Structures are given as C-alpha cells and as structure tokens.
Amino acid sequence: MISAEDLAQLVTSYNPKSNSDMIIAAYNYGREKHEGQFRKSGEPYFTHPVAVAVILAKQKLDDASIITGLLHDTIEDTESTKQEIASLFSPEIAMLVDGVTNLTKMQLGSTATKEAENTRKLLMAIAKDMRVMLVKLADRLHNMSTIRAMTPEKQAQKARETMDIFAPLAGRMGMQSMREELEDLAFRVLNPDGRTSILRRFITLQKEAGDVVENISTDMRHELAEAGIDASVYGRAKKPYSIWRKMQEKELSFSRLSDIYGFRIITKTEADCYRVLGVIHQRWRAVPGRFKDYISQPKSNGYRSIHTTVKGRDGKQVEVQMRTQQMHDVAETGVAAHWSYKDGARSENPFTVDPVRWIRDLIEQFDTEEDPTAFLEAVKL
Ligand code: MN
Numbered sequence: 001m002i003s004a005e006d007l008a009q010l011v012t013s014y015n016p017k018s019n020s021d022m023i024i025a026a027y028n029y030g031r032e033k034h035e036g037q038f039r040k041s042g043e044p045y046f047t048h049p050v051a052v053a054v055i056l057a058k059q060k061l062d063d064a065s066i067i068t069g070l071l072h073d074t075i076e077d078t079e080s081t082k083q084e085i086a087s088l089f090s091p092e093i094a095m096l097v098d099g100v101t102n103l104t105k106m107q108l109g110s111t112a113t114k115e116a117e118n119t120r121k122l123l124m125a126i127a128k129d130m131r132v133m134l135v136k137l138a139d140r141l142h143n144m145s146t147i148r149a150m151t152p153e154k155q156a157q158k159a160r161e162t163m164d165i166f167a168p169l170a171g172r173m174g175m176q177s178m179r180e181e182l183e184d185l186a187f188r189v190l191n192p193d194g195r196t197s198i199l200r201r202f203i204t205l206q207k208e209a210g211d212v213v214e215n216i217s218t219d220m221r222h223e224l225a226e227a228g229i230d231a232s233v234y235g236r237a238k239k240p241y242s243i244w245r246k247m248q249e250k251e252l253s254f255s256r257l258s259d260i261y262g263f264r265i266i267t268k269t270e271a272d273c274y275r276v277l278g279v280i281h282q283r284w285r286a287v288p289g290r291f292k293d294y295i296s297q298p299k300s301n302g303y304r305s306i307h308t309t310v311k312g313r314d315g316k317q318v319e320v321q322m323r324t325q326q327m328h329d330v331a332e333t334g335v336a337a338h339w340s341y342k343d344g345a346r347s348e349n350p351f352t353v354d355p356v357r358w359i360r361d362l363i364e365q366f367d368t369e370e371d372p373t374a375f376l377e378a379v380k381l
Helices: 004-014 020-033 047-058 063-071 082-088 091-105 112-127 131-145 152-172 176-190 192-209 212-226 240-250 270-283 325-339 355-368 372-380
Strands: 231-237 261-267 306-311 317-324
Touching: 004 020, 004 047, 004 063, 020 047, 020 063, 047 063, 047 131, 063 091, 063 131, 082 091, 091 112, 091 131, 112 131, 112 152, 112 355, 131 152, 131 176, 131 325, 152 176, 176 192, 176 240, 176 325, 192 212, 192 240, 212 231, 212 261, 212 270, 261 270, 261 325, 270 306, 270 317, 317 325, 325 355
Parallel strands: 261 317
Antiparallel strands: 231 261, 306 317
C-alpha cells in the first residue's frame, strides 16, 4: 500500500498546486476510521480506499476527487459523518463522499426494467457532480480486480452489474480504457472458458503469423515517413471481451473474424489526420462502410477521431484510428478530462465537453423516452 506521503507526491507530480497537507490528513483520518476493519481477502480495509485514490490519481484528477477516494467508505462503514468531513476537510468533499455513499446504498437489480430505472437513478445522483461517478467507477474497478475473495454468487452478481450498468456508463462518459478494463474483469467471472479460449487463439495465431502488430506497425511507420508525416503508431490486439462480443454479433468463429487488431496513429495536427488517412488508403484497401469521421462530426461525449478499416495483404482486416494528442486524451479519459490537471491548472483541452451539459442532455433524453428499456439500450450503445 502506497504511503500518505507518496500519494501526495504522486498528485503533486501532475498538479504542483495540490494541497499535500490535506491529502495526508485525509489519508490518516481514513486509516484511523477503518482501523480494525478487514477486507474479505484478509487485508486491512484501508488498502481499498487507498487503491481507489491511486486509480483516480492516475486519471490526474483534482484534490477533492482524490480525497473523496480516500474517504468514500467512511460514512457507510465507520462512525464518521457528513458534518464531520465537512468541518475537517470541506463541504465540497463532504458532498462528494455523501454522493458516493448514496450510490453504494442504491439497490441495483438485474431485470431489464429495473436496470433502466437504476441507470436513470444513477444519472440523477451524479447530475450535481459527476466526480461522484468517477470515484464510484474507480471503486468498482478495484472491487472487480479483487473479486476472487467473494462467494461465487456475489462474484456473478457484481460482474453482471458491472457488465450491464457500469461498463456501458463508463463508455458513455467517454472513458474507453475504464470501460474495457471493467468489461474484461466482468468477462473473466461471467465466461472464464470463453475468455481463455480467445487468449489461446491469440497464442496460436502468433505462432503461425508472427508478431502481426509489430509487422503492420513497422509498415505504417515506413509509409508515414515516406510521406514526410510526423506521427506515432500504436498497435494492439483487441481485448478478449470485445472479440467475443463481435463473434456473437456476427456469428463468426475466431478464425473468420477479421478485425482483431487495432491501430492508432497520433498526429501533431488535425490536418495531419486527413493526410495520414490518405496515406493509409493509398497503401491498403479500405473496407466499404467502415469509414467514420468523428472529427468533423464529434460524438456528444467529446470524442473525436477518424476511423477506417483496411485490408492487409493476407486479406485480414485491421481497424485504424487517427487523432491528435489532445483528441486522444479526451478519448481515453472522456468527461473526466474536465477535472484533470496539468502543471497545476485544469487542463485546457479544447475538446473536453462540459459534464453538466452532457449529463443534462442524457437525462432529458431519458425523460422523453417512453420505454425505459429503450433508453437503457441507448445508454448501452
Ligand atoms: Mn469502496
């Protein structure tokens, strides 16, 4: 477990104006309150809120979010109160901790209609301040990664809830890596055999075809250099769950599934995204119907990128995304980018969306929706 000083140091590394004293005080307060409590795994309970705070620090969030991470279970599980937190730290932090407590107490059911109701309830609960959901997602991520200590029934229930409610919500908030991690952890519980078989196929494929990601990346870098474009190429195999979902949707076997690899090209300027697109389409054949320009038509959560799918020599398809670094930051952290810090100032990324407006639009959409399950489908999509 990271020490109070190291946590404060971690936050200062991206936010030099962070109030280290207050972070250390919150750490010590939380440790004292949870003293004598243990997790199912046998570890001291306080290791959990600390892990949550670290997840939030990795997203470069503000002090209030980090402290809320440290204290998020105090009202629920100790004799600490909202008033005490307000007077010791700040009314803002007390409000956030209270918000997370209310989310935790919310009974989330599993039937389709209840799910829709719950999603709406969740949205209403976070409407005042979305940092409540950022802390809740970090809480869920840590709980899912330590889920093995729970009973099989509890594991299945948490995994289902994560797959049905929290992962889609993270996606909707534009937090792609959070979504993928949650999905993968839930998939591990819900379908361990499916996941293992996909991982095995990757190993076989690698033996047959070599390091496909490395080979294609090298080709792409070469083409870009030829064209005189300064850009970085990143390739990866898609996550087992997203491959499994595609296999279900398209009713394809693994060997017939085309795009299991994804590539990302990060450019210096927006104009370069289009130049890269030209280079890629000149070298590889574009697959019809797969081109999307989210730069000229951004998504409502602020997501911008150009997507295309191309066919390689062997007929295998790969997906390619082109975006600038700023667009990339928003694509990874989504609405959370609004609260992220850089060099002591809130990051002034021109592509972040105002979370208050974003969530209001989403709730409005819900209110005009007759059938709550239709709304849920919209959220999931
Ligand atoms: Mn917790």
